[in-house]
């Protein structure tokens with residue numbers, strides 16, 4: 393493994409490349425990553441980097457977002473089959489139908505979506521800033537795609553804004569059930585239960601704290617508590633366990649793993665950088681429109 397890490401780091405220098413890794417990736421990828429974080433943090437890193445090549449250790453919508461923000465850079469997705477189940481739940485025709493049904497209200501689109509969907513939306517958001525973005529739109533009604541649960545969570549937080557949600561969801565986060573929370577409370581009475589807003593609303597309602605990947609990590613860092621139950625993808629638990637040796641973490645249930653996020657290995661990253669594969673290519677017109685929806689998000693950040 394060390395040999396591979398050295399080879400990747402050498403190639404990064406030679407090619408002026410950076411590796412961006414989402415917190416759901418296999419943890420050994422952090423060893424070669426220049427930036428590790430959630431979707432919002434990584435999209436900012438992609439926007440601001442001076443590198444010529446970005447290797448995105450994540451899923452395809454993340455690499456596409458990096459390309460939209462850095463169109464002149466070569467963006468590589470080591471395993472092109474790494475898609476996002478939720479992002480693939482909406483296509484352009486269903487989005488158009490959804491808009492028509494609600495008289496073309498403004499569309500807020502979760503970053504977990506294809507570039508095509510972003511291009512047909514008014515503004516993008518991530519789980520870290522969804523509440524802020526919808527609030528700043530100052531509309532009494534909006535459409536939210538594709539995640540119904542993040543949309544409902546935003547509505548509940550904002551009280552007074554009607555959020556019409558598309559019926560997409562994350563199959564990983566939806567595996568957490570309210571009874572899992574009840575059981576965890578009984579089993580770990582001293583632990584704080586932390587969940588992601590992609591979980592079902594009955595799960596978030598029963599949790600002590602709900603937030604994006606970064607917000608969950610910040611919560612742990614700033615908390616005096618010693619025990620935490622993690623109700624999100626296992627990569628977050630793995631990193632918290634590694635970084636906070638004085639605290640104890642429990643997974644809400646075994647194998648809460650996003651298979652697509654786990655495709656990448658160090659070997660894949662090495663070959664991706666060596667052969668400069670697989671490059672993200674997007675249609676110019678779609679790129680232009682999709683970029684606007686992300687830029688509008690940054691304007692409201």
Ligand code: 13P
Nearest residue numbers: 430431518519520604605
């Ligand atoms: P964040 O990185 O915004 O927390 O999103 C989680 C997720 O499901 C990414 O696919």
Ligand code: SF4
Nearest residue numbers: 476477478562564650
């Ligand atoms: Fe998509 Fe869910 Fe996997 Fe995130 S965890 S990439 S939303 S399928």
